[in-house]
Structures are given as structure tokens and as C-alpha cells.
Amino acid sequence: MTTMWRNLPLPTHAPRRATDEAYLASVVSDLASVRPEQPWLLQALIRLQLELGWLSPQALDLLSKASGQSQGEIRGVIDFYGFLTTQPPKAYRLLLSNNLTDQWLGQGNNFDRLSSLNNLDLAYTSCTGLCDQGPAGLINGLPLTRLNDQRCQQVAETIQASVPVSDWPGEWFQVTETIQQSGPLLELRPKPGELLASCLAMGVEAFMAELKTSGLQGRGGAGFSTWKKWDSCRSETAPTKYLVCNADEGEPGTFKDRLLLAEYADLLIAGMTIGAWATGANQGFIYLRGEYLFLFSSLRAALKRHQTAGLLGQNILGVAGFDFDIDIHLGAGAYVCGEESALIESLESKRGIPRLRPPYPISRGYLNQPTLVNNVETFCAISHLVSGGAAAFKNLGHEGSAGTKLHSVSGDCAKPGIYECALGTPVSDLLTLAGAETAKAVQVGGPSGQLILAGDFDTRLSFTSLSSGGSIMVVGPQRDLFDLPANFGAFFAQESCGFCTPCRVGSQLISGALGRIKSGQGSGRDLETITELVQLNTYASHCGLGHTLGHPFQQLMALQPGAITGKLTADDGPRFSLQAATDEARELAGNRP
Amino acid sequence: MTSERAFTLDDTEVEFEPGDSLLTAALASDRYIPHLCAHPDFSPHGSCRVCLVEVDGHNRPACTTAAQPGMTIRSDIEPINVMRRQLLQLLFVEGNHFCPSCEQSGQCQLQATVYTVGMTDLHYPPLGPRRELDASHPDLLLDRDRCIGCELCVKASSEVDQKHIFSLGGRGTHTQLIVNSEHNQLGETDMTPDDRAAHICPVGVILFKTGNYAQPTGQRLYDQQPISAIGNHRAEDVDLPPTP
Numbered sequence: 001m002t003t004m005w006r007n008l009p010l011p012t013h014a015p016r017r018a019t020d021e022a023y024l025a026s027v028v029s030d031l032a033s034v035r036p037e038q039p040w041l042l043q044a045l046i047r048l049q050l051e052l053g054w055l056s057p058q059a060l061d062l063l064s065k066a067s068g069q070s071q072g073e074i075r076g077v078i079d080f081y082g083f084l085t086t087q088p089p090k091a092y093r094l095l096l097s098n099n100l101t102d103q104w105l106g107q108g109n110n111f112d113r114l115s116s117l118n119n120l121d122l123a124y125t126s127c128t129g130l131c132d133q134g135p136a137g138l139i140n141g142l143p144l145t146r147l148n149d150q151r152c153q154q155v156a157e158t159i160q161a162s163v164p165v166s167d168w169p170g171e172w173f174q175v176t177e178t179i180q181q182s183g184p185l186l187e188l189r190p191k192p193g194e195l196l197a198s199c200l201a202m203g204v205e206a207f208m209a210e211l212k213t214s215g216l217q218g219r220g221g222a223g224f225s226t227w228k229k230w231d232s233c234r235s236e237t238a239p240t241k242y243l244v245c246n247a248d249e250g251e252p253g254t255f256k257d258r259l260l261l262a263e264y265a266d267l268l269i270a271g272m273t274i275g276a277w278a279t280g281a282n283q284g285f286i287y288l289r290g291e292y293l294f295l296f297s298s299l300r301a302a303l304k305r306h307q308t309a310g311l312l313g314q315n316i317l318g319v320a321g322f323d324f325d326i327d328i329h330l331g332a333g334a335y336v337c338g339e340e341s342a343l344i345e346s347l348e349s350k351r352g353i354p355r356l357r358p359p360y361p362i363s364r365g366y367l368n369q370p371t372l373v374n375n376v377e378t379f380c381a382i383s384h385l386v387s388g389g390a391a392a393f394k395n396l397g398h399e400g401s402a403g404t405k406l407h408s409v410s411g412d413c414a415k416p417g418i419y420e421c422a423l424g425t426p427v428s429d430l431l432t433l434a435g436a437e438t439a440k441a442v443q444v445g446g447p448s449g450q451l452i453l454a455g456d457f458d459t460r461l462s463f464t465s466l467s468s469g470g471s472i473m474v475v476g477p478q479r480d481l482f483d484l485p486a487n488f489g490a491f492f493a494q495e496s497c498g499f500c501t502p503c504r505v506g507s508q509l510i511s512g513a514l515g516r517i518k519s520g521q522g523s524g525r526d527l528e529t530i531t532e533l534v535q536l537n538t539y540a541s542h543c544g545l546g547h548t549l550g551h552p553f554q555q556l557m558a559l560q561p562g563a564i565t566g567k568l569t570a571d572d573g574p575r576f577s578l579q580a581a582t583d584e585a586r587e588l589a590g591n592r593p
Numbered sequence: 594m595t596s597e598r599a600f601t602l603d604d605t606e607v608e609f610e611p612g613d614s615l616l617t618a619a620l621a622s623d624r625y626i627p628h629l630c631a632h633p634d635f636s637p638h639g640s641c642r643v644c645l646v647e648v649d650g651h652n653r654p655a656c657t658t659a660a661q662p663g664m665t666i667r668s669d670i671e672p673i674n675v676m677r678r679q680l681l682q683l684l685f686v687e688g689n690h691f692c693p694s695c696e697q698s699g700q701c702q703l704q705a706t707v708y709t710v711g712m713t714d715l716h717y718p719p720l721g722p723r724r725e726l727d728a729s730h731p732d733l734l735l736d737r738d739r740c741i742g743c744e745l746c747v748k749a750s751s752e753v754d755q756k757h758i759f760s761l762g763g764r765g766t767h768t769q770l771i772v773n774s775e776h777n778q779l780g781e782t783d784m785t786p787d788d789r790a791a792h793i794c795p796v797g798v799i800l801f802k803t804g805n806y807a808q809p810t811g812q813r814l815y816d817q818q819p820i821s822a823i824g825n826h827r828a829e830d831v832d833l834p835p836t837p
């Protein structure tokens with residue numbers, strides 16, 4: 001692995017350095033020299049952001065000279081990513097997770113409490129993947145968990161007293177991995193190199209036949225046949241092929257990849273290396289979402305262990321010409337970068353705009369070369385199936401959905417955490433295990449997934465009946481079902497990449513109308529707006545984000561229309577709010593509403 | 594008899610060349626499909642979605658869909674036109690498109706398309722953008738509030754002018770036109786009024802500072818003939834800078 005992040009510092013926000021040109025120049029030349037042939041700009045921006053707390057004019061100037069890209073263009077990239085900023089920082093920057101589960105645990109009160117601190121930049125960010133230990137947030141890039149009233153008060157006082165983040169109590173940053181139910185994948189603890197060696201012994205043809213028999217489908221959400229993808233990659237003849245692990249885990253309510261990255265890195269690396277061997281990929285990347293910065297060091301250490309043991313690098317396991325290495329690339333707060341072609345754009349240091357397809361990444365991806373992208377759990381499932389054999393793997397599943405699936409369970413349940421279940425397990429079984437028998441609904445697969453009401457809890461979690469990327473948010477009997485489309489609507493509006501008209505503009509209008517309905521000011525016209533624009537996005541948008549952004553609304557409308565229509569005001573008149581129309585004037589005049 | 598290289602577009606046959614998109618082939622046979630971000634000289638973009646058509650029952654943008662023999666394409670049908678009107682309405686409420694006060698009125702492809710497709714009101718609440726106006730260049734002006742993100746200026750400047758002056762930056766509804774210079778100012782670049790990029794904008798973002806009213810509104814290109822009859826890119830030919 002390269003050492004681009006040689007000494008990733010704890011973000012301290014030392015604004016003094018933002019103008020220290022000699023220091024900046026050394027960082028930039030360091031970054032630019034590591035892999036000059038690969039686009040390095042975004043990784044440099046992320047590192048400088050972490051070190052400085054912002055991207056200062058001096059930093060931009062140096063980056064511009066080193067990269068040959070203009071400052072304007074670099075700013076355009078910065079503005080795409082939620083965690084990067086050109087605004088001079090305050091001492092602290094706290095991003096509070098705005099997922100539904102965080103909100104249910106009192107995040108709104110946290111926001112109000114913290115918003116008056118003048119040495120704090122406070123904002124919401126999309127789900128931070130800490131739903132089982134929320135409300136959560138990121139302080140100067142690092143996770144804060146379990147921000148209950150009391151903890152939030154302590155945080156407020158600590159910020160007010162200007163205590164540096166490095167001196168905050170360690171337990172505030174504690175991320176706990178809770179395995180509530182393990183299965184064959186989570187119980188797998190192979191010796192380093194063991195699985196890869198057994199593949200080498202088997203030979204590629206036999207391995208590919210096993211993979212085909214296993215029926216493994218991608219765990220990232222879409223359920224595409226892993227064998228088909230690997231087989232196409234194999235048949236690509238380009239001399240350089242890339243293999244990418246999608247560790248962007250952005251779908252709200254999902255945190256199972258977090259567990260795998262934190263505690264099962266060996267399974268992941270083994271799966272990736274087997275993939276490289278089977279398909280002929282020469283270079284691997286783990287695209288790690290910026291929210292999971294705290295996993296960076298342990299992942300890097302795991303990669304180092306593999307390099308030292310001859311399991312990564314050149315002539316792996318002594319096989320001449322079997323060269324493969326893995327680099328970690330960080331994301332910086334953009335959900336759409338989980339979409340594989342947007343992810344590749346981001347690897348190329350660009351804004352994460354999903355590409356036009358065809359060509360598909362498998363034939364032309366990173367730097368226009370064949371690129372295989374799989375989810376973290378898919379690579380781990382490779383390890384699982386190699387360990388026990390394809391037949392056993394297949395037997396675990398249900399009606400063509402093979403193997404087990406990790407579910408991240410959060411929301412209104414007694415036992416949040418990770419559950420490994422055979423594919424085909426009914427929702428009700430999972431809810432019983434999680435102590436959520438009284439649930440009135442679950443949101444399966446995140447905002448872009450499926451709402452299931454209590455009457456349908458016998459539905460099986462499998463690729464054919466109810467597919468999920470691993471997010472299960474439990475809705476307790478006390479909740480208002482309208483919270484779901486309202487929160488998810490704001491999420492999509494926040495995360496739309498902005499490329500295509502229906503999603504870029506439509507998501508804003510939909511979210512606005514949902515917000516009005518939630519606050520009791522929505523009319524029939526708002527309902528009409530949402531209905532039209534949801535349909536338009538299903539038919540006319542460019543990528544999966546737009547295609548699915550209307551699901552939460554459509555499903556609730558189909559399953560329990562009263563939860564929506566019951567909130568409408570009878571008044572169908574013009575959508576004019578005197579308050580909203582005069583907010584700006586009042587603010588300019590210094591009279592806050 | 595059906596030709597080997599033909600598809601049907603609204604019940605009549607359209608022939609195509611290998612590599613053609615549906616839009617390219619249709620326009621080559623003088624069959625108009627409304628569009629904004631596509632341009633014959635540049636690779637298809639696929640962002641505006643106005644060229645949406647029904648391809649064998651599925652909705653697809655005509656600009657990015659490869660023509661295949663025997664396809665059945667429906668374009669001028671009510672469900673598709675309804676969606677086109679909605680897309681145009683979205684573009685209108687997102688930006689600041691108050692046509693009567695716009696220099697580009699009468700030679701704007703967005704405005705002309707709206708007339709042809711029959712959009713008659715905004716329908717949605719305006720979002721009121723507040724993007725920076727750039728008057729730093731001696732001859733040219735950027736009114737970013739009208740940008741539809743088609744990237745034609747980006748492509749024209751880098752591929753034709755070899756200057757690489759524009760890019761898009763930001764995310765979501767905050768996506769903005771960026772000038773690739775130190776302070777994001779057009780005046781810092783070597784852009785000139787005869788650059789291709791100065792003429793390519795389908796709306797009224799990249800404007801000349803003078804001469805905009807040499808030809809009165811009401812007598813301009815699309816005031817005389819609909820865009821469906823004369824096509825999109827004739828507009829480029831008419832907004833030449835005034836002769837000094």
C-alpha cells in the first residue's frame with residue numbers, strides 16, 4: 001500500500017498552519033509525489049481539511065500549482081463534498097447526524113442546545129452510520145456517540161470552556177460494535193492466507209464454477225450476480241484492471257459494513273485478494289466513507305499486516321506475477337458517491353456525478369480501465385463461501401437467495417446492533433430477536449428501500465421478496481409514520497448530486513412540500529406536487545437516487561394514505577406564507593422572527 | 594418494408610447510421626425531438642432530460658440511447674409531453690427566467706422549447722436562486738441565475754477553444770458555473786467574444802455586454818419561427834457580438 005496517509009494526524013484544527021506556506025508546501029509535494037500517475041487532489045483536500053479545519057487560500061494556491069487545476073475548479077470540487085469547506089473554521093465543527101433514528105433519540109434538542117455556542121460551527125449531516133448508538137455526530141471529523149441530554153450538555157460546556165478535542169474524555173468517542181446474532185460469516189476466523197491458498201489450490205476455473213454454483217448476489221443493495229460481474233471482469237483484456245471495495249455505506253440506517261471494516265478486515269482483504277486473483281485485477285481500493293475516518297488506522301494496520309505476510313504486494317503467496325495491492329481512499333460526505341460510477345469519479349478526484357452508462361465500470365471504470373466494484377459484505381461473503389464451499393453456502397439461503405445477510409437494526413427496539421440471518425428470514429423473526437414485537441412498521445433497506453407495516457411482517461428478507469442493503473429501522477407504536485417520508489425527503493434533497501433536472505430541482509420541491517405538510521400547512525396542491533414529481537423522477541431521472549427518492553412517499557400513500565391526507569389543511573389556496581415571504585426582510589432588519 | 598437500419602418514431606420510419614443516438618438520427622431526418630443540453634458537435638450529456646422518449650415502453654433520454662433496428666419510439670404523445678412540461682417548469686422555477694427582462698429573449702432555446710412544448714405557467718413555487726453575477730470581463734457578462742447546467746460552455750471552451758475556461762462546481766441545487774481562474778472571475782481569463790464558448794449557451798448566462806438589443810425583441814429568431822422548425826443551434830449563429 002502507498003503511504004499517502006503516512007501519519008494521518010488527529011484533526012486538531014490548528015488555524016495557524018493554514019497560512020504557514022512552507023508547511024503547506026511540504027504537505028502538498030508529499031501528497032503529489034506518492035502516486036503521481038493517479039489523481040490525488042481529493043485525497044490531498046481531505047487531508048488538508050483534517051489538518052487545518054478548512055481549505056485556506058494558501059492551501060488552494062499550492063494545490064492549484066501542484067495539480068495544474070485552477071483554484072476555481074478546485075473550489076467546485078470542494079463544494080461538492082459536505083465535509084470540505086473554504087470557510088475559515090471556528091475552533092469546533094460539529095456535524096449532527098440527521099437520520100430519523102437520531103432525530104427520534106432527541107437530536108433536534110441537541111441542535112437547539114448547541115446552536116448558541118459562538119465558537120462552534122454547527123450543522124446537520126446525513127446519517128453517520130452510528131444509528132445503534134445515537135444520537136451521533138462528528139466533531140472535527142471524529143465520531144461522538146450517545147449524545148443524550150446529559151452528554152450533550154457536557155459537550156456544550158466543554159466547547160464553551162474551549163477544551164481541545166484531543167483532551168475530551170475518550171468514552172465520548174467510543175464506537176461499540178454489537179453483534180446481537182452471529183452466523184457462519186461472523187464466526188469465520190480463518191488463518192491469514194488460508195482462504196486464498198485454498199483458492200490457489202483449486203485453480204481459477206474451479207473457483208469460478210464454485211462462485212457460479214453458490215448463487216452469491218451483491219450485498220450492496222442491487223443484488224447483482226457476483227459471478228456474472230467477476231466473469232465479465234475476467235474476460236476484459238486490458239493490462240490494468242482495478243478492483244474497488246465500496247465502503248461508502250451511505251444508505252441511512254446501515255452500519256453493518258462498519259462492523260466488518262472494524263473487526264473483520266481480514267475477511268474483507270481475503271475476499272478482495274481472491275477477487276484480484278480470479279479476475280486479474282492489479283490494484284485495489286477501499287473507498288471508505290469520510291464518516292468512518294476513525295476506522296482508517298485499523299484498516300491501514302490490517303493492510304500492513306497482509307503486506308508483511310506476503311499476502312499483498314508482489315508475488316503473493318510466492319506465486320510469480322500475482323501482484324495486487326490495496327489503497328484506502330477517503331470520501332468526504334456525499335451519499336451519491338456510493339453509486340458505483342459516482343464512486344469512480346470521486347476516486348478520480350472529481351465531483352461524484354454518476355456516469356452515463358454504457359460503458360459500465362466493468363469495461364471502462366477508473367481511469368477508463370475495467371473496474372470491478374463490490375460491497376464490503378460481498379467480499380466477506382466470498383471468504384465465507386470459499387471457507388465452507390458453494391453447496392453449503394447455497395443451502396443457507398432461501399429460494400435462490402443464497403447465504404446469509406447482515407442486518408443493521410436500529411430505531412425503536414430493545415436490542416439494536418448487527419444480526420446475521422440466513423437469507424429468507426421473515427421480518428417478524430428478526431423483530432422478535434431484536435425485542436421489537438410491538439413495532440408498527442419497519443423501514444427495510446433505508447430511504448430508497450421498502451416500508452413494511454405490521455400486517456406484512458411475515459415477508460421474507462431475500463432478494464426475491466424483500467431486498468435490503470442491510471438497513472432495518474424499527475418504527476415503534478408511538479411514532480408518526482409521516483416522519484419517514486418527511487425525513488427521507490430532506491435526505492434526498494440534501495444528497496442529490498445536481499446533475500439531472502428532475503432530481504436536482506424536484507427533490508427540493510418535494511422536500512419543501514413534505515415539510516409544509518408535516519408542519520400542518522400543507523394543502524392538496526402540495527400533495528399534487530409531490531405525486532407528480534415523484535412519478536417524474538421514477539421515469540426521467542438519471543440514476544438510482546432519483547429513481548427511488550419517491551419510494552417513501554409512494555409506499556406510505558399506498559399502505560396508509562390517512563397518515564398523509566390526515567395532515568392536510570382544507571385550504572387549497574395559493575401557497576403563500578406571509579411569515580416565509582418576510583423572513584428575509586426581518587432578518588436584514590435585525591428582527592429575528 | 595422496414596429498412597435494416599431504421600426505427601419507428603411516432604409511427605414513421607427513421608433511418609440511422611451506426612453509432613447514432615435516437616436524437617441524432619431523428620434530427621438528421623428533420624424530425625424534431627425537444628432537447629436542450631444535447632448538441633451535434635459534442636458528446637451527449639443527458640442532464641436536462643427534455644428529450645425523454647418512450648423506447649419500447651420504457652422512458653429513456655433520446656440523446657443517450659443508441660439507435661437499434663426495429664425500436665419503437667414514441668415522442669409526441671401526451672404522457673411524454675406532460676413530463677417535458679414538468680421538466681421545463683422545474684428549470685424555470687429553479688433559475689431566474691423572467692423572459693420579458695432577459696437579453697436573450699427570442700433567441701433562447703429554453704424559452705423557445707417552452708413555447709413548442711406548450712408550457713404555459715410555472716406551476717411550482719420559484720426557488721429564487723442567488724448566484725454571483727460576473728461582470729469582470731470587458732465584453733462579456735455571466736448571469737449565473739439562468740444556468741441549466743448543460744455543460745455546453747465547458748465542452749466548447751475545452752474542446753473547441755482549447756481554453757478550458759468553465760466547469761461546474763458544487764452539488765445539488767447549489768451546482769454553479771465556475772470560471773477556472775484564481776478568483777472565479779471571467780475577467781481573469783483569456784476568453785474573447787469570438788470564442789465558441791461565448792455563443793453556445795442555450796439560455797441567457799453568457800451574454801455580451803453591448804448590442805443585445807440591436808435587434809428588437811419580437812423580431813428575433815424564435816419570434817419568427819418555432820424551434821421545432823428551425824432547430825436549436827441556429828441560435829448560436831445569431832448572437833454574434835456587435836461589430837465595433
Ligand SMILES: Cc1cc2nc3c(=O)[nH]c(=O)nc-3n(C[C@H](O)[C@H](O)[C@H](O)COP(=O)(O)O)c2cc1C
Nearest residue numbers: 218219220246248249250338339340374375378544
Ligand atoms: C444512490 C446510490 C447509493 C449507493 N450507495 C451504496 C453504498 O453506500 N454501498 C454499496 O455497497 N453500494 C451502494 N450502491 C450500489 C452500488 O452502485 C453498487 O451496485 C454496489 O456497490 C455493487 O456491489 P455489490 O454487487 O457487491 O452489491 C448505491 C447505489 C446508488 C444508486
Ligand code: SF4
Nearest residue numbers: 497499500503543546
Ligand atoms: S438522479 Fe439525482 S443523484 Fe442521480 S444523477 Fe440525477 S441529480 Fe444526480
Ligand code: SF4
Nearest residue numbers: 740741743744746794
Ligand atoms: S452557462 Fe449556459 S452553456 Fe454553460 S452550463 Fe450553464 S446553461 Fe449550459
